Amino acid sequence: KQYNVAILGATGAVGTRMIEQLAQSTIPVKHVKLLASKKSAGKTLQFKGQPVTVEETTPESFDGVDIVLSSAGGSVSKKFLPEAVKRGAVCVDNTSAFRMEPDVPLVVPEVNEAALKDHHGIVANPNCSTIQMVMALEPVRRNFGLKQIVVSTYQAASGAGQSALNEMYQEAQDFLDGKDMQPDAHILPTKGDKKHYPLAFNLLPQIDVLEESGYSHEEWKMIHETKKIMLGDMNSQDIKVTATCVRVPVPIAHGESVYFTVEDESATAQDIMRVVADFPGNVLEDDIAHQIYPQPINAVGKRETFVGRIRPDYENKGAFNMWVVADNLLKGAAWNTVENAERLVALGLV
Ligand code: A2P
Ligand code: 11C
Missing domain, CATH: 3.40.50.720 (NAD(P)-binding Rossmann-like Domain)
Incomplete structure (x- = not known):
């Protein structure tokens, strides 16, 4: 057919x-x-x-x-x-x-x-930032059990659409031309909101609208979408999730710092690396001796999710940090x- x-x-x-x-x-x-x-x-x-x-x-x-x-x-x-x-x-x-x-x-x-x-x-x-996080964490959940996720995102301008990306380039151009240190922004942090701020040479800790809870809607999505995808219930308490989402002046590919705890406390960073690397669609880029780790500029145009900097939290058993990058417009x-x-x-x- x-x-x-x-x-x-x-x-x-x-x-x-x-x-x-x-x-x-x-x-x-x-x-x-x-x-x-x-x-x-x-x-x-x-x-x-x-x-x-x-x-x-x-x-x-x-x-x-x-x-x-x-x-x-x-x-x-x-x-x-x-x-x-x-x-x-x-x-x-x-x-x-x-x-x-x-x-x-x-x-x-x-x-x-x-x-x-x-x-x-x-x-x-799902939302782009959720997709790459569950790609990196699903093999961990399947093999060692997941208890908690604490994520901070570094999200590219293109996540807010072509017009946001164009606006960031224009701001950067104007800034480098010495035109305006505080250019007049019209789109970011989010089109529908009252105030707008420049992204070039800046960071915006607001993606989508801010809700009464104190979280942005992007943060809400990361919490509830992750539960629906991994556990089939958007309100499940079986994995606790919290998020901080930040827009960074990168054109394409989101980065995420992910802190997580597992049920099986015998798991080592090597074990986590192995299961992440074996999961279809993931690429492990983790070789600190050669300064190898995922970077947005290398992920652009790729379908895979790139994971690196996997390391234990030496002060908390069963807890790890990792860094995840994917093209938000492709896998995302x-x-x-x-x-x-x-x-x-x-x-x-x-
Ligand atoms: P158009 O280019 O005609 O405005 P982005 O996410 O990059 O902002 O793109 C949004 C996409 O949604 C564009 O293809 C845009 O088309 C399309 N779009 C926006 N509003 C409508 C609408 N009312 N009906 C159909 N497509 C729409
Ligand atoms: C961003 N993650 O980077 C958003 C874009 O729910 O699909 C995608 C919004 C969504 O702005």
Whole structure:
């Protein structure tokens, strides 16, 4: 069988990468439809070297579509994906719109592929910072049991979309040209909020909106998505998770400092390294004698999750630190979405 595939948000930072990842995937594609807002209608993009005209998204855009890959923002997903499902499509949604719905599987294939079979037309792709953390920690959970996770993120500008990335480059340019030490920001930390701050040569400890709890919504996602993916219950207390999310002036690829405790206190750092390295999709880059460790610039364009600096907390038994890097636009978004679609096809679930 060959599949008609629609990419919703095809002109965006993630959408353009979905086009590339789909072209390189095992999915037999009959026809690809590239959907965006009215603003981009008529623009030409390429799929496998062939020009494809971008169309404005309407409910009828999904007539005859088998698979939808979507990354045009939560409100666009909420509006259009039910229309696509009504027309018989299976959607893999990279936004947060449906992630916490009980009948929507939230899937990182290497970690919880089995959840795909419970879909009712929508599969959710987790947040980028959650995906790379569960990739690094799932082998630890399976082999030694996980008790607690304390994560601090170093998140790239592209996580907030192409416009945020463009704004950071412009700020850096203006700063180096001596134009403005406090440029007028319009997008970051998050489009919808009242105040905006520059990211170039700065750090912003706010990703997404700040909630009354004191946590940002990105931090909330890391806590609850991790529990849903690893334990099948977003409120489980079986693993305790806390997070601090920070935007850093890096274009692409998120870094994470992850502190975790395991049930099996006999586990050594060497044991952790071994199981992390053996897990599909992970690459261990941990050779301190040769200064080898994961770095964002080396992860750009790669599908894998890179893990290093694995070391014990010498003052607490069964506790470790590690450093995790992945391309937020690929494993964190476009590749994990296409990988979910590949698995749905392979398992006969489309
Ligand atoms: P457009 O380029 O026409 O605005 P990013 O995550 O990089 O900001 O990209 C967002 C993506 O979502 C873009 O492809 C954008 O298309 C698309 N998009 C934004 N609003 C809508 C909408 N109302 N309907 C369909 N696509 C939309
Ligand atoms: C960021 N992690 O870096 C966000 C982007 O829930 O899919 C992805 C938001 C999401 O800003």
